[in-house]
Amino acid sequence: MANPSRLRACALATTAVLLFALPAGCGDGTKDGDLSAQTLDWKDCPAPSQAEGGGTAPSPLAGGATWQCATMKAPLDWNDPKGDTIGIALIRAKATGPASRRIGSLVFNFGGPGGSGVTTLPAFGEDYAALRTRYDLVSFDPRGVGRSAPVKCESxxxxxxxxxxxxxxxxxxxxxxxxxxxxxxxxxxxxxxxxVLPRVATTDAARDMDLMRQVLGDDKLHYFGISYGTELGGVYAHLFPKNVGRAVFDAVVDPTQNPEQSxxxxxxxxxxxxxxxxxxxxxxxxxxxxxxxxxxxxxxxxxxxxxxxxxxxxxxxxxxxxxxxxxxxxxxxxxxxxxxxxxxxxxxxxxxxxxxxxxxxxxxxxxxxxxxxxxxxxxxxxxxxxxxxxxxxxxxxxxxxxxxxxxxxxxxxxxxxxxxxxxTGWAVPGAADHPDVSAPGSAPILVVGNTGDPATPYEGARKMAEALGEGVGVELTYKGQGHGAYDSKDKCVQSAVNGYLLDGKEPKGGTVCS
Known part of the structure; x- marks a missing residue:
């Protein structure tokens, strides 16, 4: 059956190859239960299993560097942060530039909800080579997805x-x-x-991202959200406005709409x-x-x-x-x-x-x-x-x-x-008519809308920029086709996005690329 929210996703399923699923566990071995103090054990990524869609381990990057994977422990229930934990699967490619020029980690979410970042980032990794000069490229399987306490339904x-x-x-x-x-x-x-069903809300995933920021050693979360990833990023900015670093939202979900309007x-x-x-x-x-x-x-x-x-x-x-x-x-x-x-x-x-x-x-x-x-x-x-x-x-x-x-x-x-x-008849009640993304006090967020986007219509970019708040949302328009703008390889779009993420050059609001 068609589920309208699934059509928010970019064409993830074409390349989605999720890693092996880890169930929720008890205890985490972290000193005094302080999950922010945990150390990630990065290793070469294994081949994905059936649960992740099958396939082979991600190929080495240009220059021979390998993708590395790790598992971060997070609370199953953020209302009980010292209770049971789940594993959040992470993947990274380390920055290529000199250490003195490294900004930190750039965390990606490619959408869905339900898409595996662990498999999608390697599939498109070379598209972000310019960003990798100053960032470790990082993505993850959000809770409920792939290797992160996956939701299981039918055979x-x-x-x-x-x-x-x-x-x-x-x-x-x-x-x-x-x-x-x-x-x-x-x-x-x-x-x-x-x-796990009551624990896979976008607000839970946003809290996981703030823990991720700390575990990765970053004072601010630098973020690139695509499709549903823009909603997740907006919720993060609402919950943690002072922790937002340089962030880009591409293929933007309209945060003011209820499911029917969407x-x-x-x-x-x-x-x-x-x-x-x-x-x-x-x-x-x-x-x-x-x-x-x-x-x-x-x-x-x-x-x-x-x-x-x-x-x-x-x-x-x-x-x-x-x-x-x-x-x-x-x-x-x-x-x-x-x-x-x-x-x-x-x-x-x-x-x-x-x-x-x-x-x-x-x-x-x-x-x-x-x-x-x-x-x-x-x-x-x-x-x-x-x-x-x-x-x-x-x-x-x-x-x-x-x-x-x-x-x-x-x-x-x-x-x-x-x-x-x-x-209809879902076991867990829903949280709200639409997400709250108001983020007073946040650093500027570049919001990129594509006039021909079928899954997240162009109007959503302006609604997101307005909802984030004055001085936060900076709107950029791309007159093109398809879901998203950066991966169109349009030079104007990529110059604006790269300029902000790499050098902090905020484009003028209302800029149009065609």
């Missing part, structure tokens, strides 16, 4: 069934089936992860990205293979999804490409303009009855590897979202809101609207 075979279900019900029987399947999934999470914003965002894809395909000198005009492209996609709702086609045997899987795959391909060629290929094949490419894209979004094993991306995403978000939406409420969602996006409206029932 691989059960997840295959979960993602094959009809997530856009058309009648009462289909609605009942969707709600029943959601209830089964949520019950499995409670059964298999009861101890889902509706994503419907508009993904529709805009689809419009841009269709226009790009049909404006080229060669014929667009999936439509004659931009509207024809969208009409043919709508017909494909309608046909799949009635009769799925061959996907990756033995699974069929359903309407839901196809919608998932299309959404995944809209995260980056680099993926548009795969969307074109997938649509061409699907029109001929072959759903393999769209299913591969769908699997990527869901954290499923080619051998049929899932990471805990979905389980963690839903657990973190549901403990953060107070509203619980009924099927009747969603039904009433469908016209609004369909108006925002004829293609993605139903898909994102019905995703709102994902937290």
């Amino acid at each position: 691989d075979s059960q997840l295959d069934t979960y993602f094959q279900q009809d997530a856009t019900p058309d009648n009462s029987a289909e609605r009942a089936a969707l709600l029943n399947r959601t209830k089964q999934f949520n019950a499995a999470c409670e059964t298999n992860s009861k101890k 889902a509706l914003g994503q419907a508009r965002g993904f529709q805009l990205a689809l419009d841009n894809f269709a226009q790009d395909c049909t404006s080229k000198t060669t014929d667009c293979p999936v439509g004659d005009t931009a509207q024809d492209v969208k009409n043919r996609i709508a017909k494909l999804l309608n046909d799949l709702d009635k009769k799925p086609i061959s996907g990756i045997p033995p699974r069929l490409l359903t309407q839901t899987a196809a919608t998932n795959g299309i959404a995944q391909s809209l995260y980056s303009k680099d993926f548009w060629e795969y969307l074109t290929e997938g649509l061409e094949q699907a029109y001929d009855g072959d759903g393999r490419v769209l299913m591969l894209l769908s699997d990527s979004l869901n954290g499923r590897s080619e051998d049929g094993e899932y990471s805990n991306l979905t389980a963690a995403n839903i657990a973190i979202s549901c403990v953060d978000e107070k509203p619980r939406y009924s099927a009747e409420y969603v039904q009433q809101k469908l016209p609004d969602f369909r108006s925002a996006s004829p293609l993605f409206g139903d898909y994102l609207a019905w995703g709102m029932v994902g937290c």
Whole structure:
């Protein structure tokens, strides 16, 4: 089933390879229970296990340096800091420049919620080579994710069934089936992860980051947050404004929205990205293979999804490409303009009855590897979202809101609207309608919005800058496509971000890069 908050993630699942999962434990061996005094035991990173998505150990960096991994002990319950502990998995690449020029550690969170920083940072590590001249690059698996007390819900075979279900019900029987399947999934999470479910809130992860700052030996937290990582960074700034160093938020979550407003914003965002894809395909000198005009492209996609709702086609045997899987795959391909060629290929094949490419894209979004094993991306995403978000939406409420969602996006409206029932019946109550990110007294935070971002629409950057407070949020606009701005390699964006992080040069608020 589509969960709207999962679509906040950047295309993490394509490269997410999480490390071996460690359960919560008792006792930590730290002197007097002072976890800030612990010493990290850095070692070469092992190959990831099934729980992290499989794959091989991260390759050495340019110049031969290796990625190092360690586990930080943190309280399971921050209200009982001397009680049981969990392990928070960390990864780092040490700074390349002279020690006299080193600023400290630059901590990354790449989004989700539910994405593993331990695997994502090495996948994109060379993109941050300039920042590594003065920082140790550091990332982590937030609590509930990967190797950090992971949330566990259903088995691989059960997840295959979960993602094959009809997530856009058309009648009462289909609605009942969707709600029943959601209830089964949520019950499995409670059964298999009861101890950790109440302890995976974004506020808990923010407290982990402040402990991380201390253990890494930094007076201030220097931070690069992407997608949901901007929400986590905003919550950190709210809780610890005096501890904020140089920070950048890219692909910014709107902190003023409740889950319904966020889902509706994503419907508009993904529709805009689809419009841009269709226009790009049909404006080229060669014929667009999936439509004659931009509207024809969208009409043919709508017909494909309608046909799949009635009769799925061959996907990756033995699974069929359903309407839901196809919608998932299309959404995944809209995260980056680099993926548009795969969307074109997938649509061409699907029109001929072959759903393999769209299913591969769908699997990527869901954290499923080619051998049929899932990471805990979905389980963690839903657990973190549901403990953060107070509203619980009924099927009747969603039904009433469908016209609004369909108006925002004829293609993605139903898909994102019905995703709102994902937290219904969740075992742990949600904390708030939306996060508090007000951060008076914080150092300036550079907030970067992309006008073509489908998952975290551009308007969220301004809302975040305003919510952080006067003198804190500094807004930068990138006129581009895809989820995020820095990884577009736009020279203007990278110059502004690097200038702030490396030299403390704060760009003028309202700067536009195009």
